[in-house]
Amino acid sequence: MSIIGNLILHNTIVGDSLNLLFLSTPVGALGTGLGGGVELTLYNIAQAMQQRGHRVRVIAPSRSQLPQLDIVTVTGSLQVTAQTQGRDAAIALPPEPVLGAMWEAARRQQPHFDLVLNFAYDWLPFYLTPFFHIPVAHLVSMGSITDAMDAVILQAIARHPERIAFHTRTQAKTFGDVPETCPCLGNGIDLSLYDFCETPEDRWAWVGRIAPEKGLEDAVAAIAKTGSKLTVWGKMQFPDYWEEVRRTYPEAKVEYAGFLPTQELQRQLGRCRGFLMTPKWVEAFGNVTIEALACGVPVVAYRRGGPSEIVRDGETGFLVEPDSIEGLAEAIARWSEIDRSNCRRQAETEFSIPAMGDRVETWLRRVFSNPKSVV
């Protein structure tokens, strides 16, 4: 037990285990898909930490559901996603924000925890960091989007570089001169949920939120050019955008198959010849890339953002000049050159839950043992 100011902290460590308080994304309830890849990332990290004997509690918006996790839900209005904002967007909170309620709950519960891990890409958690008595670590889930977020993230890095982690170096670089002491953790998935499929059908896959930053139109353009078939899975975030893409390429053989739970998604994804990853933004990581690899599906991705640090060009897929439809079409034609077992093997060695768990645990122990602030 330690005493800081007038607050008594009961966060003594039993053995080596840590008491971890995870703060989820405020843009949607866990399990709805609104949180995008963050939902899976949070769940997988929580599982990895629990398997290692750490205690995890998650604070999340109401109606959040995650099996086998201690979740405290709070009510309030959801935040607008950062990626729909302009670069000079002001910081905005709705009346009775769920984000405020989540961080108020974290403030009250901190005496029972060793460390807070924030998954929200929002200004308030970074701003609040120095006001907490226990260390607040942040896993930044997107690249630079607004000036206000850049400023508050860089401020947090200046105080405590080791507390701010990214998924990839490319993502970190979008914020400018980020020191090497900020770790890049990649990501991990439960590989037992993904089956290796050796013999694919004659179709390609595209998986992601149906949203402009995900660049579905380029995948559809390349599919139209090659005459191949494409199945699209993911949250229908912007139906107008989907309609526009369909109108622009009426000849493309494209079907939308909805938003599926992981088990069903991986079953169908695994049967595809290849996976197209065509983001227009710097994808911080791109969970769907490693999900495809786990099923043995080669990935054709733009040489941009997270996927460019994941895909091994010519071995587990192809990296293509960003925004080049021609490049995509050429890579699509070369699908049979990739040995699907290489894809599964890469997922096993680099992106399993234990591999990710090692990286995250090392990081959190470093944060916990380094409580002093630079500023």
Ligand code: UDP
């Ligand atoms: N996803 C899903 N069902 C679907 C389509 C997507 O569960 O039908 C999940 C997918 O498995 C991944 C997430 O949605 O975990 C998308 O994450 P990603 O990092 O690729 O993109 P984000 O939406 O975070 O930008």
